[in-house]
Amino acid sequence: MDARTPLIAGNWKMFKTPQEAARDAAALAELVKGVEGVDVMIAPTFACLVPVAQALEGSAVALGAQNMHWETEGAYTGELSGPMLKAAGCSHVIIGHSERRQYFGETDETVNKKIKAALEAGLKAVLCIGETEEERDQEKTLNVLDKQLKDGLKDIFPGSGEDALVVAYEPVWAIGTGKTATDDQAQEAHAFIRKVLAELLGKDLAKSTRILYGGSVKPANIAALMSKPDIDGGLVGGASLDPETFSQIVKFQ
């Protein structure tokens, strides 16, 4: 029996003004108050981090960012560093989301640098990986996951027994499309990811690392996904925007 506490994370992507984000974070904190046995995190836009951190004060809901730069500071217009995120109140950072890979030139190499920098800054890194529809159709899913993990985690050794690394499996074809991977498709990918993590990080760390599923997670499908042995939580986009709906996902048990 392993002891991975489920993590339900909300990626708010490019939605909400600072005022709306603070209001919704406060509402969520109230809705999930007292819920035990599950960790909760929300990741608003950079502009919303400080007001949301204030709204979450005294709550167990953690704050994450959606991206970061690998340098600690410098002439990088438009970027934020790990220490800056930490100072703004973040404990987590999402790295390598498929939207960043697709639209903003994120590569396994930049993902690798960012994860190293995140861990150095004392942030928990949520590494996103996943195949496109074309890659799945060509039966390349496991090869894609293998490469994204091996290149993304090259020379990275999070301390053993810690939960500093989280992996999110997000099949690109399931993001925002309403198509969810079946529980069995997700479990197959998650079991494979854990096997590769064991090769890279050792069995103990692979066993304690949380692997989240992302892609059209909703209150109606979270329980079935969570019933699978290697699915340890969800990275939720659209259904995390409404506090009431997201709180239902948090309360899946």
Ligand SMILES: O=C[C@H](O)COP(=O)(O)O
């Ligand atoms: O980061 C979250 C994922 O991209 C999933 O988004 P979605 O729940 O809207 O499909």
